[in-house]
Amino acid sequence: MNRWLRQHRFAFGAALSNLRKAPGSFLFNVVVVAIALALPFTGLTLLDNVRPVSEQLSVDPEISLFLTAATPREQAQALAPQLRGILNSTRAKIVFVPREQALASLKEKSGLTDVLGALGENPLPDGYVMKLDGFKNAADAGRIDALADQLRALPGVDTVQVDSAWVKRLAALLNVLHLVLLLLAVTLGMVVIAVVFNTIRLQVLTQRDEIAVSKLIGATDVFIHRPFYYTGALLGLAAGAVALGAVALALRPLNVAIADFARLYASEFQLAPLPPLGVAALLAISAGLGLVGAVLSVQRHLARLN
Amino acid sequence: MIAFQNVSKQYSAHATALRDVSLDIAKGELVYLAGPSGAGKSTLLKMIAAIERPTAGSVLVNGQDIGKLRREGVPFLRRNLGLIFQQQKLLNDRHILANTMMPLLVTGASKSEAEQRARAALDKVGLLDRAKALPLELSGGEQQRVSIARAIVNRPQIILADEPTANLDRASADKVLDALRAFHRAGVTCLISTHDEQVLDGAARVIHLNQGELVKEAA
Numbered sequence: 001m002n003r004w005l006r007q008h009r010f011a012f013g014a015a016l017s018n019l020r021k022a023p024g025s026f027l028f029n030v031v032v033v034a035i036a037l038a039l040p041f042t043g044l045t046l047l048d049n050v051r052p053v054s055e056q057l058s059v060d061p062e063i064s065l066f067l068t069a070a071t072p073r074e075q076a077q078a079l080a081p082q083l084r085g086i087l088n089s090t091r092a093k094i095v096f097v098p099r100e101q102a103l104a105s106l107k108e109k110s111g112l113t114d115v116l117g118a119l120g121e122n123p124l125p126d127g128y129v130m131k132l133d134g135f136k137n138a139a140d141a142g143r144i145d146a147l148a149d150q151l152r153a154l155p156g157v158d159t160v161q162v163d164s165a166w167v168k169r170l171a172a173l174l175n176v177l178h179l180v181l182l183l184l185a186v187t188l189g190m191v192v193i194a195v196v197f198n199t200i201r202l203q204v205l206t207q208r209d210e211i212a213v214s215k216l217i218g219a220t221d222v223f224i225h226r227p228f229y230y231t232g233a234l235l236g237l238a239a240g241a242v243a244l245g246a247v248a249l250a251l252r253p254l255n256v257a258i259a260d261f262a263r264l265y266a267s268e269f270q271l272a273p274l275p276p277l278g279v280a281a282l283l284a285i286s287a288g289l290g291l292v293g294a295v296l297s298v299q300r301h302l303a304r305l306n
Numbered sequence: 307m308i309a310f311q312n313v314s315k316q317y318s319a320h321a322t323a324l325r326d327v328s329l330d331i332a333k334g335e336l337v338y339l340a341g342p343s344g345a346g347k348s349t350l351l352k353m354i355a356a357i358e359r360p361t362a363g364s365v366l367v368n369g370q371d372i373g374k375l376r377r378e379g380v381p382f383l384r385r386n387l388g389l390i391f392q393q394q395k396l397l398n399d400r401h402i403l404a405n406t407m408m409p410l411l412v413t414g415a416s417k418s419e420a421e422q423r424a425r426a427a428l429d430k431v432g433l434l435d436r437a438k439a440l441p442l443e444l445s446g447g448e449q450q451r452v453s454i455a456r457a458i459v460n461r462p463q464i465i466l467a468d469e470p471t472a473n474l475d476r477a478s479a480d481k482v483l484d485a486l487r488a489f490h491r492a493g494v495t496c497l498i499s500t501h502d503e504q505v506l507d508g509a510a511r512v513i514h515l516n517q518g519e520l521v522k523e524a525a
């Protein structure tokens with residue numbers, strides 16, 4: 001175990017020593033990789049801030065079901081058990097609204113008593129108002145479409161209105177943003193791997209003599225590869241830290257602008273930096289990307305030297 | 307300790323380095339490989355270190371068949387060998403103490419142990435006082451003695467020296483050979499290739515190679 005730890009310490013020291021030999025080149029590569037990482041990190045920070053807001057939105061969607069004018073009252077009332085059956089899983093509150101009650105409500109709310117009286121007869125159909133429960137967030141709202149389709153298929157139903165369309169749009173938008181962010185992260189992750197790959201390639205070429213001598217004096221492949229792996233991981237880690245720092249700095253001016261906007265909606269919404277666990281995860285991912293780039297490069301270029 | 311059994315090495319259809327060579331070298335022997343350039347001396351030494359593999363026949367080192375040795379096993383074979391080259395293959399960006407410590411560090415030895423043994427090895431070749439010098443600050447002969455210190459620091463069973471005195475003046479060459487003979491007297495098996503006839507004076511065993519063939523063996 002001691003020997004194993006000593007070899008890792010040696011490799012780490014060798015990696016640091018190589019970086020110290022060309023600090024300018026290392027810093028340049030850190031900046032390049034940090035720029036590539038900063039974009040997905042920014043996106044992730046924004047989504048991380050928006051997600052709880054969307055989760056707090058009251059969705060509790062309401063479905064209005066209107067029957068055809070020709071549907072008899074008995075048949076309309078007889079639909080209630082079927083509605084309960086369809087909405088069973090949503091703990092819905094179902095209220096039958098007779099056409100007379102609907103007209104009275106309309107007269108009261110619209111102030112169009114004279115106009116409606118002039119019509120002679122009640123133009124409104126019988127209907128139901130169903131308040132759904134059990135929808136925790138915007139993403140859940142997609143389930144309502146399936147329920148609405150089932151309701152539309154019932155006999156005597158003319159129209160079904162779902163009033164949570166905006167919530168669905170928000171959910172869809174968040175999904176798209178997630179997808180875009182994922183694609184961006186994958187693309188820029190590949191950029192990071194490519195930059196590290198090239199950096200390590202140059203290091204392998206620079207240290208060709210040392211590698212050759214090491215092989216002749218009994219160094220194993222693992223011993224030779226390990227410092228390059230550390231270099232790649234260190235490069236990724238440093239770039240990840242720089243990118244996270246840049247994002248944290250960028251939040252300040254952004255929050256000034258957001259505060260003005262949020263005040264218009266009586267909100268105190270502010271963008272917060274990622275929590276420590278998120279920061280640790282991103283640093284680990286950055287180091288991991290660096291390591292992958294280094295492994296690919298070492299496997300390819302040292303194989304050529306062999 | 308080392309056995310070549312009908313060994314041939316062909317790099318291409320028109321380039322044959324060794325032809326049907328058979329020889330045995332016992333533990334503790336000092337053997338010189340003589341012959342002109344292109345005789346196959348370096349190839350023979352490279353085969354013992356598994357730098358080259360035979361195309362026919364077998365090379366046995368401590369009972370290990372080099373032709374069948376897996377890639378992962380090569381570093382462990384080389385840790386029992388001390389390799390010395392005509393071009394010393396020292397790393398010019400680090401001082402000679404660091405160069406000498408390398409064979410120990412690759413085996414996982416601690417830095418303090420490696421430094422202590424490297425200093426002892428440099429002392430044996432008379433260069434301890436230059437421990438912190440860079441290779442390019444030394445003469446050719448001194449550089450070659452550093453490469454000997456690096457070769458012996460791991461206390462190898464076998465030393466393979468490929469033209470260690472080439473490009474050296476007589477005085478430097480003698481110092482290098484004296485160092486190698488001292489290790490032989492300490493029980494290390496030594497193979498030294500040379501095309502310098504003066505080196506062979508008083509040699510106990512000389513193997514003459516020419517165009518890849520073993521042409522004469524003198525004892």
